[in-house]
Amino acid sequence: SVPGTKVELTVSCRNLLDMDTFSKSDPVVVLFVQSSGTSEWKEFGRTEVIDNTLNPDFVRKFVLDYYFEEKQNLRFDVTVFAAQDFLGQAFVALGEVIGAQRGRLERPLTGVPGKRCGTILLLAEELSNCRDIITMQLCANKLDKKDFFGKSDPFLVFYRSNEDGTFTICHKTEVVKNTLNPVWQPFTIPVRALCNGDYDRTVKIDVYDWDRDGSHDFIGEFATSYRELSRAQSQFTVYEVLNPRKKCKKKKYVNSGTVTLLSFSVESEFTFVDYIRGGTQLNFTVAIDFTASNGLPSQPTSLHYASPYQLSAYALALKAVGEIIQDYDSDKLFPAYGFGAKVPPDGKISHQFPLNNNAENPSCAGIEGVLESYLQSLRTVQLYGPTNFAPVINQVAGTAAQVTDGSQYHVLLIITDGVISDMLQTKEAIVTASALPMSIIIVGVGPAEFEAMEELDGDEVRLSSRGRFAERDIVQFVPFRDYVDDSGNQVLSMARLAKDVLAEIPEQLLSYMKTRDIKPRRADPE
Secondary structure, eight states: OOTTOEEEEEEEEESOOOOOSSSOOOEEEEEEEEOTTOOOEEEEEEOOOOSSOSSOBOOSOEEEEOOTTSOOEEEEEEEETTTOOEEEEEEEEHHHHHHSGGGEEEEEOBOSTTOOOOEEEEEEEEOOOOOOEEEEEEEEESOOOOOSSSOOOEEEEEEEEOTTSOEEEEEEOOOOOSOSSOBOOOEEEEHHHHHTTOTTSEEEEEEEEOOTTSOOEEEEEEEEEHHHHHHHTTTTOEEEOBOHHHHHHOTTOOOSOEEEEEEEEEEOOOOHHHHHHTTOEEEEEEEEEOBGGGOOTTSTTSTTOOBTTBOOHHHHHHHHHHHHHGGGOTTOEEEEEEESEEETTTTEEESSEETTSOSSOOEEEHHHHHHHHHHHHHHHSEEBOOOOOHHHHHHHHHHHTTOOSSSEEEEEEEEEOSOOSOHHHHHHHHHHHTTSSEEEEEEEOSSOOOHHHHHHHOSSSOOEETTEEOSSOOEEEEEGGGGOOTTOOHHHHHHHHHHHHHTTHHHHHHHHHHHTTOOOOOOOOO
16 A cells, blocks of 8 residues: 555543552553564553543554555553553454544453453544645735836745744745736645645745845735635635834834635545545455366365365465455455356356355355355365356446445455456456456466466556456456465465555555545544
8 A cells, every 4th residue: 555654543441440449540551563474562652641540531642554455463451550450452453443434443351351341442543644735826905016117016925834933935926017916826735835734833925026136025924824724715815914114114004915815725635544434345255266177176286175284275365365355344244156166956057156055145254254155165066167257257347336436345356276268258347347446356376377367467558358448457466376485484475465465456446436536425523
């Protein structure tokens, strides 16, 4: 995902255990993080101590780097400050907090046997590295006449104030010649440049009369702030231009003219987190290759073979990717299909049979439910062929086409040995799907050459079908064998697989929203 997505976590607790006999506990929360692919916990930071309360709202926040494609495990330990008494702990993945409604998650604290430990409340907010861009236009009236012959040639200079009270120039308008009532062209400036993302910081604006020799005459100045400007867009705010020297000298001095804000608008560059927090749901569908080229599931050489000690390549890939996606899927129900097998009772070949054998409702509960149904299907269907992707792609596309307002986004995971039979139909299906809110992940298992899959991925050459080009790149392909490392450290290699597979999803979701001009829904304030 975009590097530098920083998330701020605010922590509160409710109904903590009372350890102090004379007063209430003095709690502190310590955050531990687990580095990717290891099981060890490192202390990341701690809140301040709040005296004498069982319902603390901590002020000190935790700022974490956030990556959609990684499972970032967090552990919160609540203790009493001086006594080091343990009040309970909670384990969560950062994705769960962000995926929670409005970015708020409440979890029970556990770990003190036989006691109710109360709850911990987490609020996640993406920190503004403020990608907003302002467009504004100003005009002036009755500015002081500075030139001996003719009127003034006015221009404006904008300064942002710094923490230490100094000013830094951040914008100059063009010069409008020979007028005391100039209308300047609209201009754009990043919010960062104008006020460093601090909406109440002073913005100082100087009005000058331009002189050819560079000794521009000062007409006057006024001050405002981003917040004031943004309020002003509805009511043509008028600022008095004041010249402090004149003000001191002349008793009757009113002003040196006025400046009016004609228009002010803000455009946002939205992020993946903005959409998830605004309520966009990710819906995850799985399709598994049950064709004969995988080998008989009972044989150790088969890609579907699961020994008592080791999951099959199919099951591993499903688990690695699914466990991350499921944090963003509110109902945790995943439709799961198989393709390329003869299905009981009549042995018909099917390219989209529900793994749970329930055509009415093919959804499985959680990734565990999908794994269970997958293993069940292996025992009941006959691996066959051909390998057709198009039916299941079109099925998910049909669902995606029903809701295109940005509130639903679909991710289809296809796990296959890569020997595809319906390449033309699949290309057609993907080109059609590229206009819909969906992405396709293909994990190739086994030793095959995956040229066809690379072509579908479209990273090198934009995918096309019968002269139509895909509107956006929606396919991400990875070969599973690149992730099975010799050391046999499965945890680490599966974390890497999930990372590479999911890395493109945030961008693909954003590209859909952008082309449709869909803005994230504001998360309602409490």
